[in-house]
Amino acid sequence: MTDWAQLYRDHVDAVAALATGLDEPTLATRVAGTPEWTVREVVAHLAGGPADSLTGRTEGAPGPEWTARHVAERAGRDVGELVAELRANTEATAASTVDNPRPAVVWDIAVHHADLHEALGRHRLPEHLWAPVLAAVAPGLLARAPAEVVCGGETWGAGGPRVEVAPYELFRGVFSRRSRAQMQAWGGPVLEPDHLDGLCIFGPRDDDQPLPG
Incomplete structure (x- = not known):
């Protein structure tokens, strides 16, 4: 816990x-x-x-x-x-x-x-600072997402296109810190906008975000 x-x-x-x-x-x-x-x-x-x-x-x-x-x-x-x-x-x-x-x-x-x-172009946060947040948020948020999200040995979603994403990127994506284009570039088939809508707490965004240094 x-x-x-x-x-x-x-x-x-x-x-x-x-x-x-x-x-x-x-x-x-x-x-x-x-x-x-x-x-x-x-x-x-x-x-x-x-x-x-x-x-x-x-x-x-x-x-x-x-x-x-x-x-x-x-x-x-x-x-x-x-x-x-x-x-x-x-x-x-x-x-x-x-x-x-x-x-x-x-x-x-x-x-x-x-x-x-x-x-600031820094490296991404150490894993212990963000991984517990993802683990707490993802199961509930993604349970009804119209996709099959494979991430770090876990699979979430209600079925649909299968997408594979690194845990840190999913952490950023679910909090609306990745653009539609950046999320559509995750591994697997390209997710349509209606698939993305269910993955982001604050809704999808169109402006590309900086990646860790």
């Missing part, structure tokens, strides 16, 4: 180390997975989301108005302040994941952590 609290702590440590080592031009880099945000704004979101949740400021969560508000409130803050806020709320946030089979805050930081790595 995944220790979600520890996984959240591990992501916080890694994101903090990454962010505090970046210069100002790099912090201004646009992150393709979240095209409205820069690297700094992604860090602001990772600090602001938990802070708002812990204080009950969840009106509109988890929609775009909620995220836009807590990112805007942190506009112009030094990245060190953002990291300090993220760290200050780590233990309370980690505690909120205990006995939660669907800890959205852990999934969120895992996805955005990978967004940062890809936007």
Whole structure:
């Protein structure tokens, strides 16, 4: 069973180390997975989301108005302040994941952590930081997908075209971090748009995403 609290702590440590080592031009880099945000704004979101949740400021969560508000409130803050806020709320946030089979805050930081790595041309995240998230999300999400998805020794889906995909790519794809074209390039027959619709939590996208360095 995944220790979600520890996984959240591990992501916080890694994101903090990454962010505090970046210069100002790099912090201004646009992150393709979240095209409205820069690297700094992604860090602001990772600090602001938990802070708002812990204080009950969840009106509109988890929609775009909620995220836009807590990112805007942190506009112009030094990245060190953002990291300090993220760290200050780590233990309370980690505690909120205990006995939660669907800890959205852990999934969120895992996805955005990978967004940062890809936007900055870094290697993909270590497997222990993303594989538990895929293992938790994929069975339920893909159970009714109109395809047969073969990935890392597992097979999911309701039947249809058989597609073989590497686990990391499926992790990125199910969170809508791969374009239609990138997903159609996975091994096996080309998936039609209606097949892709059932594979992505936030729906399919048409803009190609950067791949890990």
